[in-house]
Amino acid sequence: MSKSTNPLADTLSVDDHRTCRNCGTHVTNRTIGVFGVDGVLYHCTSCPDICARDMRQGAGKDPDYDPLVDRGDTSENHPIFNGGDGQ
Numbered sequence: 001m002s003k004s005t006n007p008l009a010d011t012l013s014v015d016d017h018r019t020c021r022n023c024g025t026h027v028t029n030r031t032i033g034v035f036g037v038d039g040v041l042y043h044c045t046s047c048p049d050i051c052a053r054d055m056r057q058g059a060g061k062d063p064d065y066d067p068l069v070d071r072g073d074t075s076e077n078h079p080i081f082n083g084g085d086g087q
Contacts, residue, residue: 019041020041020042020043020044020047021041021042023047023048025047031060035059037060037061041060042060043059043060043065047059050065057071057072
């Protein structure tokens with residue numbers, strides 16, 4: 001197996017893998033490492049309706065993540081905002 005003599009071609013092939021699978025936005029290796037799984041990022045904050053909160057809740061690791069279903073407690077129904085009783 002021969003090594004490529006064109007460093008630009010090597011860089012481009014690596015960059016092709018550093019994109020969000022949902023929207024195609026370029027992401028860093030660090031973002032993939034923190035929020036993705038097995039070197040893959042399924043959602044990022046550039047995706048429609050995805051915010052940092054969703055990323056912390058696993059949107060980057062779940063190809064089927066739906067913010068309307070998976071987002072969890074919002075301030076409207078979270079106990080800390082409604083007197084602590086959860087109602």
